[in-house]
Amino acid sequence: MSDIALIGVDWGSTSVRAFAIARDGAIRETRRTDDGVFARRGGFAARLTALLGEWPEDAPVLMCGMIGSDRGWIQAPYVPAPAGVDDLAKHLVPAPYDRPVFVVPGVSSVDAKTCEVMRGEETIVMGLEIRDTLVCLPGTHSKWVEVADGRITRFRTYMTGELRKLVLDHGALAVEDAQIESAAAFSEGLAAAESGLTNALFQGRARRLLGRLQAAHTASFVTGVLIGDELRHERAVTTLILAAHGDIANGYDAALAHAGRSRKVVESETAVANGLWRIAQAARLA
Amino acid sequence: MSDIALIGVDWGSTSVRAFAIARDGAIRETRRTDDGVFARRGGFAARLTALLGEWPEDAPVLMCGMIGSDRGWIQAPYVPAPAGVDDLAKHLVPAPYDRPVFVVPGVSSVDAKTCEVMRGEETIVMGLEIRDTLVCLPGTHSKWVEVADGRITRFRTYMTGELRKLVLDHGALAVEDAQIESAAAFSEGLAAAESGLTNALFQGRARRLLGRLQAAHTASFVTGVLIGDELRHERAVTTLILAAHGDIANGYDAALAHAGRSRKVVESETAVANGLWRIAQAARLA
Numbered sequence: 001m002s003d004i005a006l007i008g009v010d011w012g013s014t015s016v017r018a019f020a021i022a023r024d025g026a027i028r029e030t031r032r033t034d035d036g037v038f039a040r041r042g043g044f045a046a047r048l049t050a051l052l053g054e055w056p057e058d059a060p061v062l063m064c065g066m067i068g069s070d071r072g073w074i075q076a077p078y079v080p081a082p083a084g085v086d087d088l089a090k091h092l093v094p095a096p097y098d099r100p101v102f103v104v105p106g107v108s109s110v111d112a113k114t115c116e117v118m119r120g121e122e123t124i125v126m127g128l129e130i131r132d133t134l135v136c137l138p139g140t141h142s143k144w145v146e147v148a149d150g151r152i153t154r155f156r157t158y159m160t161g162e163l164r165k166l167v168l169d170h171g172a173l174a175v176e177d178a179q180i181e182s183a184a185a186f187s188e189g190l191a192a193a194e195s196g197l198t199n200a201l202f203q204g205r206a207r208r209l210l211g212r213l214q215a216a217h218t219a220s221f222v223t224g225v226l227i228g229d230e231l232r233h234e235r236a237v238t239t240l241i242l243a244a245h246g247d248i249a250n251g252y253d254a255a256l257a258h259a260g261r262s263r264k265v266v267e268s269e270t271a272v273a274n275g276l277w278r279i280a281q282a283a284r285l286a
Numbered sequence: 287m288s289d290i291a292l293i294g295v296d297w298g299s300t301s302v303r304a305f306a307i308a309r310d311g312a313i314r315e316t317r318r319t320d321d322g323v324f325a326r327r328g329g330f331a332a333r334l335t336a337l338l339g340e341w342p343e344d345a346p347v348l349m350c351g352m353i354g355s356d357r358g359w360i361q362a363p364y365v366p367a368p369a370g371v372d373d374l375a376k377h378l379v380p381a382p383y384d385r386p387v388f389v390v391p392g393v394s395s396v397d398a399k400t401c402e403v404m405r406g407e408e409t410i411v412m413g414l415e416i417r418d419t420l421v422c423l424p425g426t427h428s429k430w431v432e433v434a435d436g437r438i439t440r441f442r443t444y445m446t447g448e449l450r451k452l453v454l455d456h457g458a459l460a461v462e463d464a465q466i467e468s469a470a471a472f473s474e475g476l477a478a479a480e481s482g483l484t485n486a487l488f489q490g491r492a493r494r495l496l497g498r499l500q501a502a503h504t505a506s507f508v509t510g511v512l513i514g515d516e517l518r519h520e521r522a523v524t525t526l527i528l529a530a531h532g533d534i535a536n537g538y539d540a541a542l543a544h545a546g547r548s549r550k551v552v553e554s555e556t557a558v559a560n561g562l563w564r565i566a567q568a569a570r571l572a
Contacts, residue, residue, distance in 0.1 A: 117491075140458075141458070141488055157488040158482075158484040166452040170452055196444075198449060198512075198515065199444055205403075206401045206403040210396065233485065
């Protein structure tokens with residue numbers, strides 16, 4: 001571990017991933033914990049010390065994600081789009097710690113009609129090293145990010161993961177039964193989304209009442225409706241990268257396949273580490 | 287109270303309204319309680335007895351609403367649309383009680399693309415005594431009901447009230463501060479709805495983070511987004527009746543005015559009593 005040039009930390013709401021990155025940009029070691037920003041387990045400095053453990057003390061630390069939000073350690077600004085690696089590197093914010101620790105800013109996109117923010121996704125997108133394409137980042141707040149000439153130009157957020165949880169935990173569609181994944185119910189949800197989100201969600205309830213949807217397939221139907229609604233708003237684009245970690249990509253991949261749309265699926269965890277590395281290099285941190 | 291020909295009961299999820307109706311169809315007395323179906327305060331027969339009190343024992347009772355659902359007293363079917371007064375009157379379901387008590391069925395609308403149910407709203411619509419028009423019934427699950435030749439032909443449901451509560455009680459838009467009504471934030475929500483529901487909701491969060499929306503105006507913005515989304519899906523129709531009880535009509539009325547659309551606002555409580563009366567007459571109950 002003597003050649004470690006950077007410690008990269010993706011510190012999100014519910015989880016943390018830390019990467020020990022070598023001089024050539026290779027990830028030497030990855031640590032994953034559930035000590036997210038919202039876990040509230042003491043001061044952030046002490047939590048970072050615990051996270052870093054025996055990793056080399058001379059390597060600088062670069063962090064991204066909710067750690068830079070108003071509920072995190074240090075408030076990092078939102079850089080207005082268009083924003084690329086250099087724009088982000090110029091606006092790193094230092095955190096009070098006994099070695100160099102910096103936070104990557106978020107990105108905002110504001111005009112007369114829209115008002116958007118991201119924090120954490122900008123680093124994933126930079127890690128993809130793409131010049132011109134659309135990136136879908138599924139999650140609690142899914143982002144669809146337009147990249148032109150390597151910079152984030154515009155993006156849109158859909159509260160898909162959040163609404164999925166709210167709708168299935170509370171209210172008229174709440175389910176007590178164990179859920180079984182159903183490709184058929186998922187497809188029905190995708191199709192129902194064409195009539196609009198809240199109408200389609202209610203149709204899940206109506207289908208259950210009329211015996212056309214099993215209670216155990218409710219989550220699949222709701223997932224189909226929510227992803228279908230996202231895709232309905234993102235129809236124009238033909239080439240797409242789907243950047244996600246773990247199972248969350250599956251529903252999006254299936255929905256895009258269903259719509260006959262080509263896409264490349266990439267692992268967002270590797271991308272965020274590479275994004276931290278690229279930004280650190282541009283800032284001459286590493 | 288000797289000329290009472292019918293006791294009408296609108297027994298919903300969270301409230302009950304009972305009407306003592308005279309031989310000429312006039313409402314002699316109205317009782318309102320919060321002993322809704324979901325209140326779970328003992329058996330429904332005992333609850334009905336408490337509700338009726340000293341009202342004449344020889345008048346038959348006709349009930350509508352969630353009392354006829356799978357979580358109510360007696361399960362009444364859904365009559366397929368198109369459905370008018372006679373269709374509903376033909377499918378009344380008796381409840382086990384020591385005097386004649388009946389429940390009005392709901393209405394369903396099912397085809398290859400949609401699956402819809404209503405329970406309670408059909409009685410309000412019948413009480414409006416309209417031949418051809420569109421009726422908007424705002425609520426937890428708002429209904430937009432097409433009436434042709436006096437019968438319900440098609441309808442669509444939007445989970446507006448339910449999502450409003452979920453979004454403001456939990457999640458990223460949840461508000462701890464006391465809310466202040468803001469016509470400006472409401473209008474901004476209406477406009478934001480054009481970019482799609484879950485995107486517009488997230489923009490509320492982004493606007494707060496960027497200082498463009500006061501936390502205390504969050505509910506107004508969210509209400510604007512949700513009503514705006516409904517109206518966006520119900521653009522085709524020019525003449526409209528807005529049937530609601532109490533303050534809930536205000537937001538819809540403002541949104542329709544904002545969109546330059548003509549509408550007639552009517553009191554749904556009077557309408558539901560009249561609907562029960564008309565259905566009872568068609569069934570020769572009263």
